[in-house]
Amino acid sequence: MDLSLSDEQKQLQDAAERFVRDKYTFENRRKIAATEKGWLTENWAQMAELGWLGMAFSEEDGGYGGGPIETMIVMEQFGKGLVLEPFLPTVVLGGGMIAKAGSKAQKESLLAPMIEGKKQFAFAWLERQSRYNLADVSLKATKEGNGWSLSGHKGVVYNAPSADHIIVLARTSGSAREEKGLTLFVVDAKAKGITRRDYPTQDALRASELTFDKVSVGADAVLGKVDDAFGVVEDAVDHAIVALCAEATGCMDAINAATLEYIKTRKQFGVPIGKFQVLQHRMVDCFTNAQEARSMTLMASLKIDDKDSVVRRKAASGAKVQIGKSGKFCGQSAVQMHGGMGVTDELSVSHYFKRLTMIDLMFGNQQHHLTRYSNLAMAA
Amino acid sequence: MDLALKPEHKAFADEVRAFARANLSPATKAKTFSGKHYDKDDHIQWQKALGRQGWLAYTWPRKYGGPGWDVTQRFLFENVLAEEGAPRIIPFGPKMVGPVIYTFGTDEQKERFLPGIRSSEVSWCQGYSEPGAGSDLASLRTKAVRAKDATGDHYIVNGQKTWTSFAHWGDWIFCLVRTNPEAKIQEGISFLLIDMKTPGVTVRPIVMLDGAHHVNDVFLDNVKVPVENRIGKEGEGWTCAKFLLANERLGIAEVPSSKRGVRSLKDIARAEPMDGRTLADDPAFTAQIADLDLQVQALEMSELRALSTMALGGAPGPEVSTLKIRGSEIQQRITELTMEAVGAYAAPYQPGLLFQDTNETPVGPDHAPPAAPRYFNFRKTSIYGGSNEIQKNIVSKMVLGL
Numbered sequence: 213m214d215l216s217l218s219d220e221q222k223q224l225q226d227a228a229e230r231f232v233r234d235k236y237t238f239e240n241r242r243k244i245a246a247t248e249k250g251w252l253t254e255n256w257a258q259m260a261e262l263g264w265l266g267m268a269f270s271e272e273d274g275g276y277g278g279g280p281i282e283t284m285i286v287m288e289q290f291g292k293g294l295v296l297e298p299f300l301p302t303v304v305l306g307g308g309m310i311a312k313a314g315s316k317a318q319k320e321s322l323l324a325p326m327i328e329g330k331k332q333f334a335f336a337w338l339e340r341q342s343r344y345n346l347a348d349v350s351l352k353a354t355k356e357g358n359g360w361s362l363s364g365h366k367g368v369v370y371n372a373p374s375a376d377h378i379i380v381l382a383r384t385s386g387s388a389r390e391e392k393g394l395t396l397f398v399v400d401a402k403a404k405g406i407t408r409r410d411y412p413t414q415d416a417l418r419a420s421e422l423t424f425d426k427v428s429v430g431a432d433a434v435l436g437k438v439d440d441a442f443g444v445v446e447d448a449v450d451h452a453i454v455a456l457c458a459e460a461t462g463c464m465d466a467i468n469a470a471t472l473e474y475i476k477t478r479k480q481f482g483v484p485i486g487k488f489q490v491l492q493h494r495m496v497d498c499f500t501n502a503q504e505a506r507s508m509t510l511m512a513s514l515k516i517d518d519k520d521s522v523v524r525r526k527a528a529s530g531a532k533v534q535i536g537k538s539g540k541f542c543g544q545s546a547v548q549m550h551g552g553m554g555v556t557d558e559l560s561v562s563h564y565f566k567r568l569t570m571i572d573l574m575f576g577n578q579q580h581h582l583t584r585y586s587n588l589a590m591a592a
Numbered sequence: 593m594d595l596a597l598k599p600e601h602k603a604f605a606d607e608v609r610a611f612a613r614a615n616l617s618p619a620t621k622a623k624t625f626s627g628k629h630y631d632k633d634d635h636i637q638w639q640k641a642l643g644r645q646g647w648l649a650y651t652w653p654r655k656y657g658g659p660g661w662d663v664t665q666r667f668l669f670e671n672v673l674a675e676e677g678a679p680r681i682i683p684f685g686p687k688m689v690g691p692v693i694y695t696f697g698t699d700e701q702k703e704r705f706l707p708g709i710r711s712s713e714v715s716w717c718q719g720y721s722e723p724g725a726g727s728d729l730a731s732l733r734t735k736a737v738r739a740k741d742a743t744g745d746h747y748i749v750n751g752q753k754t755w756t757s758f759a760h761w762g763d764w765i766f767c768l769v770r771t772n773p774e775a776k777i778q779e780g781i782s783f784l785l786i787d788m789k790t791p792g793v794t795v796r797p798i799v800m801l802d803g804a805h806h807v808n809d810v811f812l813d814n815v816k817v818p819v820e821n822r823i824g825k826e827g828e829g830w831t832c833a834k835f836l837l838a839n840e841r842l843g844i845a846e847v848p849s850s851k852r853g854v855r856s857l858k859d860i861a862r863a864e865p866m867d868g869r870t871l872a873d874d875p876a877f878t879a880q881i882a883d884l885d886l887q888v889q890a891l892e893m894s895e896l897r898a899l900s901t902m903a904l905g906g907a908p909g910p911e912v913s914t915l916k917i918r919g920s921e922i923q924q925r926i927t928e929l930t931m932e933a934v935g936a937y938a939a940p941y942q943p944g945l946l947f948q949d950t951n952e953t954p955v956g957p958d959h960a961p962p963a964a965p966r967y968f969n970f971r972k973t974s975i976y977g978g979s980n981e982i983q984k985n986i987v988s989k990m991v992l993g994l
């Protein structure tokens with residue numbers, strides 16, 4: 213057993229730390245969030261140049277042969293800076309599914325340019341009724357000549373406003389909520405019949421509601437096998453969950469550091485408020501929570517490529533439960549210990565708090581994953 | 593002892609309900625149930641209607657123009673209004689400075705200020721906190737120096753107040769100021785009423801984490817305040833301040849609105865789809881609602897016990913701090929569970945739907961847009977009115993003798 217980073221991984225960590233320090237001061241982030249698309253082309257180009265967009269993919273797919281640990285390292289730093297570039301939807305989800313299920317042609321036309329920073333993706337799975345059930349899909353794809361025609365609705369599709377391609381989870385057969393009968397399609401974001409309603413999210417990202425009205429795609433738009441996408445999707449989402457957990461640990465480190473600094477400097481009753489034992493203990497609990505979050509994230513990152521799908525799924529859900537719990541504790545505590553300042557837009561704490569809150573709601577909250585974990589654990 | 597309502601109380605509740613239905617603007621009521629923020633008119637129109645009925649200052653004794661209600665009537669009044677979707681009464685006039693004025697003020701002050709509070713003709717805000725004086729309120733530094741000129745005796749006030757809720761709507765602000773820098777810190781404080789139109793008063797908005805604007809910085813720059821605007825003796829402002837804080841803490845348990853919150857959470861759970869059924873069919877979620885429901889019941893009963901002590905002539909004691917602590921935690925838990933009930937559709941941020949009169953449609957279900965912003969915003973409830981840590985310090989010292 214060895215839980216230390218290799219030299220290369222340390223270099224990656226340093227580079228990511230540097231990126232965040234240079235590009236994501238809190239004031240810079242505010243400016244980036246206020247731009248039209250909500251992220252910067254130059255930052256994305258730099259991520260491509262640094263090799264981050266390809267690091268987790270195999271060399272034969274045009275990547276640099278890393279894996280979930282590399283993703284974890286970078287995402288953690290992104291969490292510290294509340295980075296806004298669409299790494300998760302494009303690289304982890306989109307890239308991940310193409311690498312896993314894509315044909316050689318798809319890898320060449322989609323994955324290779326993505327690694328170069330020239331293509332972005334959005335993953336459209338959620339629908340109004342889906343809640344956190346990945347199989348609760350009713351957007352329909354029906355055969356149309358050689359190709360397919362897609363009709364239906366997708367919601368809260370992160371990065372849809374910027375994506376070149378939307379990866380759409382559609383029902384090609386089977387009944388509602390059946391895992392069998394789901395198919396993935398790679399659709400040009402500008403295809404005729406797609407209507408988009410864009411909006412910002414609570415945590416300054418961008419997302420859209422998408423309506424598909426008889427959107428025609430060719431047979432080559434199918435990603436993976438027809439009717440058989442569920443496993444690919446579940447696995448990609450579990451990878452995304454682990455990446456989000458890493459982001460959340462970065463957020464927790466940052467919010468804890470900010471709070472520690474604040475309670476050392478803010479004075480009331482003639483002393484720094486950090487002299488009050490109730491705050492000291494709460495601060496200790498914050499650090500303990502962040503430690504547990506980091507441990508579970510590392511565990512999940514190490515297990516997420518396991519051969520056994522039960523191990524993978526338990527790892528992702530287990531980590532997500534921890535992140536939900538710890539993120540809430542650290543977020544709420546940080547706000548509380550900042551007093552009135554904590555509920556203003558002015559300081560970074562409220563922004564970390566909002567991001568941590570939204571991370572809990574992405575791909576299933578703490579309760580959802582506790583149920584999923586307990587079903588898996590009891591079955592074994 | 594009896595929990596059941598007497599017939600005359602039932603009739604009273606009906607009267608209040610009929611009044612609310614006749615006088616509360618449908619647009620305001622709709623905002624309550626949709627979670628949209630009220631504007632000044634929503635509050636003032638409603639408060640003026642209550643004022644005309646003699647009900648705005650509903651906790652006041654008859655002698656000062658209140659209705660002289662008993663504890664049960666107040667309880668029913670608050671509950672019925674919450675059920676009907678009335679905005680909460682902005683407390684600074686009728687619940688805070690009004691009682692201070694009729695308890696510590698002179699007859700002239702009572703005549704001058706109480707009518708405008710009872711009618712909601714005059715809006716008030718609370719100038720206690722300062723950048724350096726939050727939990728440690730007594731360390732406040734806003735200075736008031738006595739001076740005299742042709743127009744008479746007055747104070748020249750300099751300093752900064754912060755977190756002043758609704759200062760941007762306020763006609764008057766009641767302030768704690770330091771009149772004697774030499775005295776022991778609590779003894780050098782006086783209670784002043786300041787007309788916000790006086791030259792030297794500047795209000796600057798503070799943006800909250802959800803984008804809302806309720807609180808402000810208030811800068812006081814050589815503000816001239818006539819001596820007759822001081823309540824109580826010079827140096828006795830701390831007595832007024834503490835009297836007011838005890839009243840404030842009772843009010844902010846917010847039981848009626850929490851009951852409404854739990855009801856609406858149940859409605860949302862019944863409306864939110866999940867696996868072909870609804871979230872209300874998920875026992876893991878409904879158990880959390882039930883737990884919250886019970887917490888609200890315990891709080892309500894505790895508040896009733898406190899009110900019943902007061903009805904027998906007792907003053908609200910330090911144990912009301914426990915109501916504030918639990919009340920704030922419960923409000924926060926309601927907003928948290930509501931957001932979790934909404935799930936992924938809590939993510940879209942639609943400020944237009946929260947703060948403005950737009951015809952924008954919600955991205956998700958109608959109940960989604962305010963869910964996350966409310967959760968964020970309601971973190972304030974364990975901070976304002978004396979943070980929960982401070983409340984616990986008070987209970988441990990005053991009640992438990994630690």
Ligand SMILES: Cc1cc2nc3c(=O)[nH]c(=O)nc-3n(C[C@H](O)[C@H](O)[C@H](O)COP(=O)(O)OP(=O)(O)OC[C@H]3O[C@@H](n4cnc5c(N)ncnc54)[C@H](O)[C@@H]3O)c2cc1C
Nearest residue numbers: 486487488489490491492493494495496497984985988994
């Ligand atoms: C099963 C058991 C086995 C033990 N075995 C051994 C042994 O083998 N050898 C040995 O030497 N001792 C042993 N101990 C003693 C143990 O180390 C003491 O019980 C412990 O240090 C606490 O001391 P105390 O019991 O006097 O409690 P106290 O020190 O009186 O503490 C009472 C409470 O006050 C709290 N408290 C005290 N000071 C503070 C503070 N500054 N801030 C906040 N809270 C505070 C404590 O956390 C505790 O909740 C054992 C105790 C137990 C219960």
Ligand SMILES: Cc1cc2nc3c(=O)[nH]c(=O)nc-3n(C[C@H](O)[C@H](O)[C@H](O)COP(=O)(O)OP(=O)(O)OC[C@H]3O[C@@H](n4cnc5c(N)ncnc54)[C@H](O)[C@@H]3O)c2cc1C
Nearest residue numbers: 488548549551552720721726727755757972976977979981
């Ligand atoms: C939305 C909102 C509206 C408000 N409206 C008004 C208003 O209208 N008028 C007005 O005058 N004020 C208002 N306030 C101010 C409010 O009363 C203060 O925010 C509050 O008293 C806390 O002070 P602070 O923000 O300076 O925090 P601090 O006092 O700096 O506290 C920071 C943290 O330290 C903790 N702490 C401080 N002292 C101790 C101690 N001795 N022991 C343990 N922990 C301690 C606190 O609990 C808190 O967690 C409002 C505040 C908010 C957020």
